[in-house]
Amino acid sequence: MKLSDISPKAGSKRRRRRVGRGIAAGQGASCGFGMRGQKSRSGTGTKAGFEGGQMPLYRRVPKLKHFTIVNPKNFTIVNLTQLADLAAKTEVTLSSLMEKGIVTSNDGPLRVLGEGEVTVPLTVKAAGFSKSAQSKIEAAGGTCEVLGKSKG
Template identity: 70%
Template sequence: MRLQDAVPQPGSQKRRRRVGRGIAAGQGASCGFGMRGQKSRSGRPTRPGFEGGQMPLYRRIPKLKGFERVNVKQYTIINVGALSELAANTEVTLSSLMDAGIITTDDGPLKVLGDGEVSAALTVRAAAFTASARQKIEAAGGTCEVLD
């Protein structure tokens, strides 16, 4: 493709409106801007976002740290590395981890994160797993069961 080949499609470009050339031309005198008012003055457009003096949208919305999420799902989280101290063939649930003292507070359903290593084969029952956590547990010979 060459520079001279880059031309607009036929019919895509319209001729510009010639305003202020008399009443017969259709856009004479006030040139389609009406009679009076802010929108008829020279240099007429107000700045982008101007709402006539009302507090504009970009100043009304929440600032800085983003918006609060409405229904945030709270999880009790644990890393795979914390499960490495458990014996092999152990069934891991939120209640068993609290009994063992690995988790001290119940902040909601259990979610397993992938930081650390696990060597024992464990049966882990949790509400959610990260992809790396699932991969590490299954690589050690364990299983991951997602609870409702």
């Protein structure tokens, strides 16, 4: 048997510490709080974030309305009004739109939005469609194919 193996009996309770009741009690006079100072006084301590009179961190930092997104998702946006001039059964992709001059810069994957109307059937291949754009293209007899769909 070792000293570290000794433990109190199951269910036994330890008496509460009575501080400030003399040197024999083990926590006499200053009750373990030291001599003087803010932390030795009675009552509550300081509130969270208090830095002893120094301007606290939450007041030093600038308050921003928003934070910039670290990895933003950028899309090349095309509305249906821009696709209305295309011939019937045309295959619409980002590269084909750049060749025709409808889109001038590649800002990311193609996303089709539903502003405007389409009267001819088109085969549109894009990374995303708004619900209104998809319904208008399919109502005109065209098809919508989502490219690069992530699994999971």
